[in-house]
Amino acid sequence: MSKIIPFKAVRPTPDKVALVTCRNYDDYSSAELAAWLSFNPYSFLHVINPAYMYSQKITLDKRFKGVAHKYQDFKEEGIFMEEDKAVFFLYEIQNKVQSFTGFIAGTSIEDYKNNVIKKHEDTLQYRVEYFKDYLHQTGFNTEPVLITYPDNETLNSWITEKKKSQPIYNYSTTNKEKHQVWKIETAAEIQWLQQQFEKIPELYIADGHHRSASAELLYDEDKHLGNENLNYFMSFLIAESNVKIYEYNRIIRDLNGFSKDDFLEKLAENFIIKDKEQELWKPQSKFEFGMYLDGHFYALFYKQENKQPSILENLDAQILYDKVLQPLLGIEDLRNDERIEYIPGKQSISTIKELVDEGEFEVGFMLFPSDISEIKALADNNLIMPPKSTYIEPKFRSGLMVYEL
Template sequence: MAKIIPFKGLRPTQDKVSLVSCRSYEDYNAVEIAYLLDYNPFSFLHVLNPAYVNPQKVTSDKRFKMVAAKLNDFKKEGILITEDKPVLYLYQIKTKFWQFTGIVAGTTIDDYKNNVIKKHEDTLDYRVRMFKEYLQYGRFNTEPVLMMYPDQEQISKWVESYKEQEALYDFSTVTKERHTIWKIDQPEDIDWLSEQFDQINEFYIADGHHRCASAELLQQENLEYHNSVMSFLIGENNIKIYEYNRIIHDLNNHTKDEFLNLLAEKFLIENKEQQLWKPTKKMEFGMYLDGDFYALRLKETKSNGDILQQLDAQILYDEVLNPILGLDDLRNDARIDYVPGNESIVAIKELVDDGEYEVGFMLYPTNIEEIKRIADNDLIMPPKSTYIEPKFMNGLLIYEI
């Protein structure tokens, strides 16, 4: 059974929450980061990117220690405060098109090891080790693992009722998102939620495979590490799944014509020219190459075999990326990069047109049932198979270890 754990969250004071919280560091370009660091002394980016001289010469362990030191500065200055007792949180994110609501709690590494918390994606070794060092030296995490569970009517009703209480935070961002958090601090509410989640057989990781893997690795190396990670638990029908598109630096020494001829052995190819085309169903692929968009339709559909072989990301690897483009290790090969599906395919066009990449591929999104079937059968999707929302704000709730 799945276990949830209340925790003593570290969080901004109410008057500074909109100033402190920020998107993930990778979501900002260099100009945005420089502006926020110069003009917002409360931004959590100061913690994530502490100022130092000659950053190229700073080792990762020293940098992560400086991150921890900057977090302590925020605590000493009263920008961040710690709950006086372990609590849970109810968190709602409203965007222009979607509304996401879930419970923020601790989940156990033991549940992850014992496959109560199920994974579906492969991880990148260097990122697992980087996050492990970050946890080891930084001693905190501010991006929870997004986990989904089968929708529960009783929990859904309780959540809607709890929203009638006064919120701890309620603010909007410059990206026109509204973030609302309620603190769940009464023992009877915590006990009731714990009992409800106790009846759920498993959680499925939607986003945060690297965070779970790095926490497990750190615990293996240091048994004194806390047996829990911060998680955002959300009903499976309340998430949004996008594809992860692929861009490749070269054609593996093939000419354009050679490459198209090799593709034609497995796919029906339609040149869409300048039409911004993307797949409309499974086993269709979009491609951008040398100024034109193409529709690729698999000649022989994968109706047999295991669920993994029927995944579009796996089909693209088996039929194109590996045999034609010579990509063996998608976890570590520097020749391939990924673009999340919530970005316009114009971004792929621009990256290829700029000359840094030779070809881009657009995929059709995976659905929830495919994810669950993969996880239930102890299979692993190719890396970067899904891009899933919601995304959590950094510096909003912090889980110290």
């Protein structure tokens, strides 16, 4: 049984929402960041990093307090408004290839602790601690955890009808996305939606494992204060068939002392190798891998006799680590080894070709994306994916909804 709650959101006024919301802070180059901060006084980037030009010269404590003060400034200046009662929201994101629709709600720390909300990624403790401190000092969160629920025709039909009503937001962004938000505010609607989720036995985190772990840690440390808002964290709940899962491709700086011919010979022990020459080839199905090396693309087909019954050992990202990255290229730590970098699968594989051709990297590997059934199977068995296994959309706009603690 899954528990969701409405909450008293703080959000931009409708006339400013397109100016306020922004992409994730890390998605901006230094030049883009400077431009937005210079020319858009309403951008939520001013709240996220109010001391942008001097961020390396101040302590984290001062930076977090600066975020809290700037957020209060936005509220006092009427850029943000607060709901007068707890509500849910229905949110739709449309890009040129797909649309995503889900519910913005509070989800239960208790469900998270009891594995009703399931995880498939490991977390880094220092990142969990960092974001916990951020939440504690700033007193708000605007980055919901992306959570999937099983496809549900009853909910789908309700969503279709709800979209016929007037949205509270209807705007476009400079990356050519259209955003619409509907408020779910009547007592009957709220109760009905909660009842539907109570029928769902398990939810799955798609993206936001560090955010949910930080919310749990903050709850554990501050629950004695009696703040009911700490019992929940903001989530964006979406049907599992509606998420888009991309792979993360890998580029490596060197061959760990192997010559090209020796490296190909070692690969042939576990893969059938086909030289695709200049063809921009990428994997077409599971157990297939692409490789770009010395100006040639290669198709690598994992040999049938190597396949294992284990869910984790049959994961393509794990196979690449177990058979290539760790034993041949000597990469033990996928998170911290400076010899490996990651390219989201939504980027063209020509990006990998360009990076290798420029000489900073020697080899690139392309993977076939995991599907939701693999993610769920891993979570159900308390197994953890290798780092950077999936790049999942949709991505939520910062500053669209604020959950105050």
